[in-house]
Amino acid sequence: MSIADRVRVHSVETLSDNHYTLRRATFDFRRNDGRWQRQVRESFDRGDAAAILLFDPDRRTVVLVRQFRFPAFSNGHDALLLEVPAGMLDAAAPAARIRTEVEEETGFRVSGVEPVFQAFSSPGAVTERVHCFVGRYRPADRHGPGGGHAAEGEDIEVLEPSIEDALAMLRDGGIRDSKTIMLLQHAALHLFPGAVATPGK
Ligand SMILES: Nc1nc2c(ncn2[C@@H]2O[C@H](COP(=O)(O)OP(=O)(O)O[C@H]3O[C@H](CO)[C@@H](O)[C@H](O)[C@@H]3O)[C@@H](O)[C@H]2O)c(=O)[nH]1
Numbered sequence: 544m545s546i547a548d549r550v551r552v553h554s555v556e557t558l559s560d561n562h563y564t565l566r567r568a569t570f571d572f573r574r575n576d577g578r579w580q581r582q583v584r585e586s587f588d589r590g591d592a593a594a595i596l597l598f599d600p601d602r603r604t605v606v607l608v609r610q611f612r613f614p615a616f617s618n619g620h621d622a623l624l625l626e627v628p629a630g631m632l633d634a635a636a637p638a639a640r641i642r643t644e645v646e647e648e649t650g651f652r653v654s655g656v657e658p659v660f661q662a663f664s665s666p667g668a669v670t671e672r673v674h675c676f677v678g679r680y681r682p683a684d685r686h687g688p689g690g691g692h693a694a695e696g697e698d699i700e701v702l703e704p705s706i707e708d709a710l711a712m713l714r715d716g717g718i719r720d721s722k723t724i725m726l727l728q729h730a731a732l733h734l735f736p737g738a739v740a741t742p743g744k
């Protein structure tokens with residue numbers, strides 16, 4: 544049975560439509576016991592996104608980016624955020640989009656990217672689905688400095704920690720971004736089996 548059989552949407556109102564879109568939906572949902580219940584839910588729509596963990600199995604490194612994120616700062620995160628490269632799809636196909644985005648943000652040009660999972664970033668409030676990829680890279684794949692679009696406010700540093708140092712940052716709170724945590728755990732399980740966080744880091 545499609546879940547659509549349990550949802551009757553009555554109205555969708557746009558509350559805000561600036562850079563992104565905030566909507567309020569009024570709908571009836573048929574509960575597990577068969578009763579219909581009226582609900583009102585707001586959802587924030589910024590489109591879907593793609594993210595990638597670049598990894599070099601020979602040097603045992605991964606590529607992370609560091610940048611300022613106002614929403615995290617406004618919620619008490621008094622530091623730049625460490626993340627995997629990522630960007631909004633803007634109607635492009637996820638694999639093509641992530642290759643463009645990773646070059647803009649890091650300077651690394653990669654051809655083979657492998658989809659590993661898709662994740663809703665915050666399904667109770669945000670529509671966004673993140674297409675997560677991994678891709679092998681080597682130092683010779685770097686064709687530019689990266690850094691993102693300064694005119695759009697991007698000011699992105701590129702880091703190449705060892706997988707062990709990245710796992711240590713995940714453990715000690717130096718990494719707080721969910722897609723980055725998921726992709727590093729994927730890497731520890733499948734790309735660098737046996738990797739453990741660097742002691743004391
Ligand atoms: N003018 C304006 N620009 C904005 C606004 N919000 C974001 N931008 C700009 O829009 C661009 C979006 O950059 P992308 O690289 O395409 O997306 P992203 O913000 O990195 O998104 C990724 O990371 C987010 C944080 O973890 C994720 O939420 C998202 O899913 C995605 O993975 C950036 O230049 C950013 O500064 C806004 O409200 N106004």
Ligand SMILES: [Mg+2]
Nearest residue numbers: 628629630648
């Ligand atoms: Mg980005």
